Amino acid sequence: MRCIAVDDEPLALDLLEDNIRQIPYLEFVGRCRNAFEAIDLIQTEKAENRSIDLIFLDIQMPGITGVQFLKSMVSNPMVIFITAYEQYALEGFELNIVDYLLKPVSFERFLKAVNKANELHQLKSNTYSTKNVFDEHFFVNAEYSLVKIRYADILYIEGLKDYIKIYLSTQSRPVITRMTMKSIEEKFSSMPFMRIHKSYIVSLNKIESIRNLKITIGTHLIPVSEQFSEDLMRRIGGK
Template sequence: MTSTKNPSVLSAIAIDDEPIALEVIKNLASEVACIQLVACFTRTKEALVYLQQEGADLIFLDIKMPGLSGIDFLKSLSKPPMVIFTTAYSEHAVQSFELDAIDYLLKPFSFPRFLKACNKAFEHHQLRQQQPAAMLNPSNVIFIKSGYELIKVALEDLLYAESVGNYVQFVSTAGLVRSRLTMVEAEALLSAPAFVRVHRSFLVSSARISKLDKRNVWLGDQPVPVGSMYRSMLEQSILTNPITSHLLK
């Protein structure tokens, strides 16, 4: 199979050490209009070579594999594609979402459940595609869907975004907007380095950072918790951002 460049279709690969599982994904993907499964692999080493040479928009990734686990494989990628985990084990669900997985499918999964995960990936991809245009917008605003409304928010007024249950709250100097999004989707709207992930549940405006201590990053007088897995990335972001580099000196 060859990779697609059709903007309305995601190029995907599947990685699973069980050929039967790969055949299931292949058959299900053939029924989904927004997915083109371009390659299947039983070994992560071969998949890595393919990604380095061809790339992909999405990976269907098993977790329990001989040698390198799916989670460790994902961590090894410097710029990972979107990922949908496909596994028979539920205990890794929390960790997978900490790694910003699009979804977590427990085997055996039905076609409706598979389709839902694919649609989530496609919607996230569309948000990513829209972001460059938003950043070129001279008014520098985004529109956030809240209920049946689209609400305009100026990026310069935005303080942070917080995940609360099934929603993300966008907190700005003008007020609060609540939207039924995931943090992955919010991160696609608020791109680095203008906004930086500091916690599993928080994205903050780099321009609003006034201080960083052992537990929190401060946006003026507002503390926001810093997760341990995000701290080193946050420090690097602050050091390389001319607006905030003085905070760690």
């Protein structure tokens, strides 16, 4: 896994780099003293078609905090918070971080966190590499674990800024995960799903009726934007 360390304390960066270089499956890409340097490094790597898989991130930094930086990211690399402040733990896990380490961090605790990240990385890689073979499901991070989502169970998806709610026929509560509408829409290429509103994607197979620019799916009423209405009617054979 290709990783970077972000911390405004030089000694903390030294320790992080030393720990990272001792782990065979970690590739140390670089160190950053603040979020701005991290953004520049990530963009530079992206321009060279190289991804950052894991970020070791401090929270209290000048300018942009670690939490603000994490919320601003478009891509979704794994993140391990390393901080002296335990009060951000809940917010961190709500942002689907891999782990939350309190300074000073022992190597044993560090190793436990990166092992967890490695397992998650391997599971994601296996999921993506077998997508064409096992395309009946995918995995998302939700409630501190990987949750399997079957395409056939999806009723519709609602976008909420950096999060989406996935409504399923198999449970009453939606699955909430940190993902953009664009990224989830890409999973539905050549499949019977359609974006019918800036905030909604629906399963065409689950539509029961359409009236007054509203779709009925079970007990749910979902709005249709006028800009999508003609394409929707064309997809379902209504025009």
